[in-house]
Amino acid sequence: MTTNRSPWIHQLTRTDPFPSLHTDIKTDVTIVGGGIAGVATAFFLLTETDKNVVLVEAQQIARGATGHNAGQVVSYFERSFADIVSEFGLEYAGAAQKSIEDSWVLLDQMYTKAGLTIPLSRFLGHAGFSSYEQVISHLKDSACREKAGLSLESFRISNRAAYVQKIPQEYSHLYECVEHDVIMSLLETKDPSFSAVLSYQKGCLNSALFSDESIVYLKNTYPERFSVYENTAILKVVLKKDHALLDAGVATIDTGKVVLCTNGFETLTIFNESGLDIDTQFHHDVKGTIGYMSGYLEPMNKPPTAISYFTNPDASTLDPYFYLTRRQYEYEQGSVHNLISVGGPEVSLDDKKSYSRDLLYPESEQKNIDTFIKTIYETDPNREIDYKFTWHGLMGYTPNLIRRIGFEPKNKVLMYNLGCNGVGILPSVFGGKRIADLLNGDTSTTIFDPQ
Ligand SMILES: Cc1cc2nc3c(=O)[nH]c(=O)nc-3n(C[C@H](O)[C@H](O)[C@H](O)COP(=O)(O)OP(=O)(O)OC[C@H]3O[C@@H](n4cnc5c(N)ncnc54)[C@H](O)[C@@H]3O)c2cc1C
Structure with a gap:
């Protein structure tokens, strides 16, 4: 038996951790989870909206699936395209496939804006x-x-x-x-x-290094609007009518929206005003x-x-x-x-x-x-x-092997960019852009919408 030793984490160089959260704070949007999904969501929210954004990570940035994958950049689903067409119809399935293929451009956009020089082979x-x-x-x-x-x-x-x-x-x-x-x-x-x-x-990419360098860029570029907390686990999400309270142990975050980018939801409990219905559903779903x-x-x-x-x-x-x-x-x-x-x-x-x-x-x-x-x-x-x-x-x-991106239908304060499946780099980046679009008023529907 050997230890869990990933080549992507081996290349991370940042030595200064982000602080953990000790005092109560208030913000427009809180992203829970600092893998590539959380980082891409932060990127598009900061570059395409005027929201104040907080990102909280239970451990350290990019140490989850993002630091333990194969790092292939690919645009397929883990389900046959014909099968997706039979469930959602040609128009929706085609649009979804195209949006993932177009996410190469979003990845380039992140690279260029953040001035990244780490290898991305195509x-x-x-x-x-x-x-x-x-x-x-x-x-x-x-x-x-x-x-x-x-x-x-x-x-x-x-x-x-x-x-x-x-x-x-x-x-x-x-x-x-x-x-x-x-x-x-x-x-x-x-x-x-x-x-x-x-x-x-x-293509191939060290998605951990990509995420870590992107977050440092965002932190330096948007110091007024962006905060990052590492070693801060969200234990409970309490959804109210127009905001949410996040229990981070010693501190509480009062937030207008919460976006779960947690890959799954193993570590937190979701209380909706009407009960635990959302929580039960999701713990069964991923x-x-x-x-x-x-x-x-x-x-x-x-x-x-x-x-x-x-x-x-x-x-x-x-x-x-x-x-x-x-x-x-x-x-x-x-x-x-x-x-x-x-x-x-x-x-x-x-x-x-x-x-x-x-x-x-x-x-x-x-x-x-x-x-x-x-x-x-x-x-x-x-x-x-x-x-x-x-x-x-x-x-x-997720049960239908499609990433879940968008508003929780039972309470729109809660949003998701998760359910990674084995192919998640481009879908996570697409998810980040889609979250920003939705908060900018986009009303289109996609196969990624939570049901
Ligand atoms: C072995 C393997 C091979 C893969 N190969 C590929 C590949 O070649 N190409 C590809 O596209 N995809 C691949 N994937 C999938 C891809 O890595 C994932 O889809 C992607 O990294 C998911 O990113 P994420 O941000 O959603 O999740 P993660 O990177 O897992 O990030 C979620 C973060 O949320 C944090 N978190 C969870 N709960 C809480 C909480 N309560 N409070 C605060 N923080 C919390 C976790 O600590 C974690 O850091 C692979 C995955 C694996 C495991």
């Missing part, structure tokens, strides 16, 4: 499929994307795949047949069992899953990439899969390597309270990842890999 990433069912599932998504007016992703199928003749004619313009070697080369694998590759824009990851260093002799591998032909594209990222990484100051990080195994939690960032990293999960790397990615299966990092983080899954 490249064509890939996903490798190993069965007809996975291929058909993707083709159905592509057909829906086409109908919704979204751009089509490049999809290549091996001309050796036994199922090529079976693919319905209606999908023929949505893929290209290529030599099998092309598939293996794009996936950088020696495993011949992959038969198709989907390629689309991906399910926790632990994601495990390992990382090792290599010489910097290959470009950045991000590849997902659907290794199990019997699994659907919604089951857990392995994902590998290769990126430039500064391990010791001034010395740059490639960091190879791999995630895949996930464990469901019956009760999120049983998760702790201090849990040791089980050997069985490490073995799983090591076996994957040696069979799929590494050319020398006997190589002894020195894993510098092994880490885990909590993913919160």
